[in-house]
Amino acid sequence: xxxxxxxxxxxxxxxxxxxxxxxxxxxxxxxxxxxxxxxxxxxxxxxxxxxxxxxxxxxxxxxxxxxxxxxxxxxxxxxxxxxxxxxxxxxxxxxxxxxxxxxxxxxxxxxxxxxxxxxxxxxxxxxxxxxxxxxxxxxxxxxxxxxxxxxxxxxxxxxxxxxxxxxxxxxxxxxxxxxxx
Numbered sequence: 001x002x003x004x005x006x007x008x009x010x011x012x013x014x015x016x017x018x019x020x021x022x023x024x025x026x027x028x029x030x031x032x033x034x035x036x037x038x039x040x041x042x043x044x045x046x047x048x049x050x051x052x053x054x055x056x057x058x059x060x061x062x063x064x065x066x067x068x069x070x071x072x073x074x075x076x077x078x079x080x081x082x083x084x085x086x087x088x089x090x091x092x093x094x095x096x097x098x099x100x101x102x103x104x105x106x107x108x109x110x111x112x113x114x115x116x117x118x119x120x121x122x123x124x125x126x127x128x129x130x131x132x133x134x135x136x137x138x139x140x141x142x143x144x145x146x147x148x149x150x151x152x153x154x155x156x157x158x159x160x161x162x163x164x165x166x167x168x169x170x171x172x173x174x175x176x177x178x179x180x181x
Contacts, residue, residue, distance in 0.1 A: 040101055040156065049098045052149060056091045059142050063087070072134075079131040083143055086125055090150040093122035097153055107174065121157045124150055 063084035072080060100119040103109045113119065127143050135143070 040105070040160070042102075042105055045098060045102050045105065048149075048153070049095070049102065052091060052094045052098060055142070055145055055149060056088075056095065059084070059087050059091060059146065062138060062142055076131070076134050079128060080135055080139065083127055083131070083135065083139070086127055087143055087146045089122075090124040090146045093124050094146075094150050094153050097121040097157065121150075121153055 097120070100109070100114055104111065104114040109119075127147060132140055132143060
């Protein structure tokens with residue numbers, strides 16, 4: 001979800017969560033997305049998986065704290081707890097989807113198995129844009145970063161649904177050898 005200036009806060013793994021908020025521009029043009037070919041290379045999958053795991057670790061350590069430490073009113077603390085569950089849900093669905101894509105590329109599952117409903121990116125509710133400004137900036141960054149990752153993966157998954165995966169030649173040869181015996 002974009003902030004008021006049309007940017008999305010990005011989680012920086014090098015500088016840490018509490019350092020500067022680094023916005024990234026959002027492309028709003030439909031024509032830009034319509035002819036995009038999506039190729040999830042092992043390098044891209046690895047980078048996305050690393051981002052998801054680092055974000056999950058940051059979220060776990062941040063949301064494990066007692067909301068009362070931040071001086072939140074009871075009503076805000078309840079909203080804060082709900083948002084922490086939403087962040088966790090988004091990140092766990094993202095990690096599960098990325099693991100399924102990695103398994104597909106490694107030849108551990110078939111394209112049909114990867115396209116099964118169980119291996120699709122699961123549903124994750126959107127954050128409460130009204131409550132979000134009442135949270136500490138660190139929480140806002142975590143929430144927006146988890147949304148950004150989840151929505152990127154969702155767009156990738158939607159694009160991949162229209163494509164069929166072709167296993168690399170070594171994996172195909174290995175399958176042919178296995179099926180011969």
